[in-house]
Amino acid sequence: MTSGRSVMDGRFELLERLGSGGMGTVWRALDLVLQREVALKEVRPGGGEVPPDDAALAGMYRERVLREARALARIDHPHVVTIHHIIDSPDMPYPWLVMELVRGESLQDRLARGALTPLEAARVGRGVLAALQAAHRAGICHRDIKPGNVLLREDGSPVLTDFGIAVLEEASRVTATGGLVGSPEYIAPERLHGREGDPASDLWSLGMLLYVAVEGHNPVRRTTLAATLAAVMTAQIPAPRQAGPLAEAIGALLVPDPAARPDAALLDRMLAAAEGQPTSPSVPFPAPHPPGPGPIPSTVPAFAAPPPRRQNPALLVLAGAGAVVLVFALAFFAVQALERDEGRTVTAGPSAGTRQPEPTETSEKVVSEEGGRLPESARPTSLLTPAGIRGVITAFEKATGNDKFAAFTVYEEYAYAEVPVPGRSKATDRYLYRNGEVTKQGAGTSDEGTVNLRVFDWNVVPRLLRAADRRLNVPDPENRYLVVKPSWTFAGDKPMLLVYLNDEHGGGYLAADVKGRIEKTYPAE
Template sequence: MTSGQQVIDGRFELRGRLGSGGMGAVWRAFDLALEREVALKEVRLAGTDTSELDPDVAQMLRERVMREARALARLHHPNVVTIHHIVDSPEMPHPWLVMELVRGQSLQERLAHGPLPPAEAAALGRGLLAALRAAHEAGICHRDVKPANVLLRTDGTPVLTDFGIAVLEETPRLTQTGGLVGSPEYIAPERLHGHEGDPASDLWSLGMLLYTAVEGRHPLRRPTTAATLAAVMTAPIPPAGHAGPLAPVLQALLAREPAARPAPEQLDHMLAQAADPGAVPASTPVPPPPPPPAFAAMPGPGTAPAPFPMRTTEPALKRSHRSGLSPVLIAAGAVGAVAVLLAALVVVLPKLSGGAGRTGGAGTPPGTAPTGAPTGVRTGSGANGGGTNGGGTSQVTTLLTPAAIRDVIKKFEEASGSKKFAQFTVYEDHASADAPVPRRRAAFDNYTYRKGADAAVRSGPSIAITTGDAKVDLGAFNWDVLPALMRRADRTLKVPKPTLRYIIVRASWTFNGGRPTMLVYLTDDYGGGYLAANTKGQVISTVPSDS
């Protein structure tokens, strides 16, 4: 029987296939009772006769249909497809979902004609974020955000569809043990580690979707599924050369640690700024941006494939010079279009003399520190802490020594009144730490210290926490092994002439089973690498610059 003749449930006349995927096909249909066009989703495994399936598998499919129906029925949002009806009976080989017919095309079809301008992609991202926020507030994680599951109305409004593999918080998981649910190239890395049900996973997928939309290519797609999954877990993401003002959003979303991704309100503000720089008045309080992503989610040319969750200003400015981004993204004091980046610069450090508003324009070599930035970044091993000035007075030349780090820890403890911290980052000439706020669960204040200062100072509420409410006593780490770790980093990270050295201590690191971890980084103008060690100083993983 042809599609124009087949009638489902005596009411819905099929009039043409709109698309298909692994979980079935979607048809344009006509509701004979209400005399309107609708979309019917035929839920079946592609290329499979449902009647021949194992009864348990067939039942699982039906359960998924009901789950999608329940999920969509709970959502009433202009950016979420509306479900009208479900057709299911023992006599039918498989169930059908009756949904609104979105007139237009899918985002995947649109991208076949070329990438989106950054502002258009940012507006699209806001619509999808609104859909995801509605879903997350209803206890639903989508788990398969990708261009094929985004429909575009004729006015360009995005509509998120295909909640068939969504996770409802109160519903037992239906996925078979070990099964992979979702499109490999859009799946969040934490899900590959077995962590399900986190709304932040949908934000990673949104970031990948927006990256693909502006670049016209997926950064982690490989020839095989296995290779793609491996890339999602470990590969550095190449720079988005066409993202323009959307670049900070991609950087924030594509942090491999879920907790490092921005909160929805903050993300919406960032997307609004990218969509229309003039839409957010300069007087509007701007949420500070999240820390740059773990594992170099969006490195520019010469940016290390390593996390930069530091809240300090100078390294971020240097990366801006090396990254090749448009000056509008880094001239933070110039126009309202970069208010988000400006917030990060003014919240975390005492004002730099003349440095925050400069750009790496003509005559400024890539990697050169802006005027007013400290020149304390050294290219030596970082293991030696002694030295003298012109007057012969002994002084600390680097904070990356056991004695200097212990002194810095003491200053942070004195300033914060806490013995435990969520995160601790040390460069050669400055450091920061996130200390818990008394009687406020999972709330932290950031403290900074500059080499030679008498004390650490509070710089404001923390925006860089990636450890939930985990905290660690920094004295639990064996700091005496740091020189050996730095030497090992020199030998193994394949950064022959590092221009930046630093360490990050995380109270909880996803890739060390949630245990406290020290990460040692080396970077240069072409990339970087890191090694991770436990509290005893034993190396647990090494990621060279060419990995």
């Protein structure tokens, strides 16, 4: 500091405090050399409360800030905020970051005035996606994508900010076992299970941001942190109602299996289509993995997000006030509480309430159970029949050369299957069946083993569908589908057949063994 006025590093005069939080304070400052305004972030992990005798932890924080800032300095992209300089000296506990000052408002402020149209949201989404692609190429995962970390320039273009916070806080995980960073209602479910550093986690958060942008509320926010964490882990995401052409992209992103989300290139084409921009021919994205057990109990009510607090719209900076530190213990106890409350096991899994995306149309070719072409008059009106399912199985077996499958899901008009990749313990290839034609859809992962689909008694399907209609409390379902679990933990690791019904409010399912005996029922709440 310079006597009489606050000047950092003999060059940056602090003019105005713009915001502060658990990770430090952000200032508007004047670069006295270049005569331009910049943003200075004064980093204070944990509110500056680092134990004075914990020199190792302090050194770890300091080195992580420097390493992240240097990495971000290598990202040159119009949708990523620019870092100009690092102020660092031996007498400072942590470095200060000198960054671009963005004039405009945050997406959070914009949403306080109302939801975006699907077209507006698609434009913002493409900009944020481009920023994430640049970061991911540099080996950086953002870990805290949310409206407060997206700034809108005066021309409306988005700027992604606050890259360093999550990595900086993550350093504390070395000594604070079980810590996890990020804003609870935007965090990807796999991160609550300890899987970090996957770019697909940022894409989940982008999907949730788009959902909030068009719907005006966050579907997993609850009245308490513990309940929010439980909602994220069980991934009960209702289909958006206001998304219009953006619904396909949102649905593709908000699936619990990271491998089932579209990659950045495909997602950009989907967002471009929603924006009404020319794009290359559509490529069908992988189907989400089927929902896991247990809808969220009614004791954890939905909670609409309150309007966010306004900040100074004239001067916004790269860094927000900081990320929320989540602790695995909270998630664990939240799930345990839900289990005690309802007497059921709650696990992470895709939403029974998420409307499954339809694949693209393929040629009109229909095969019989024996693999021959069926006349149009003999084609089943739905695949959810014993003959329809056996025909699908035959088609998958012939197309893949396999009789053991890692996953199998059948809807009324199409089906998905996954087969193991030889020599790879968890890798799978994903296939789509529609109109009698099998096409390869991409790669997947599975650690549930494999099963020969012929072990199931498919003659019980009509009875199971009738039972689902009676028991699952979904009077007018929008979706009906069957899921085969090769090895289901909640049934002693044996193969199970799950029958799902859902509507716009959620759904439920029942689970039966290979003979069709119903062992578990999870009705909609």
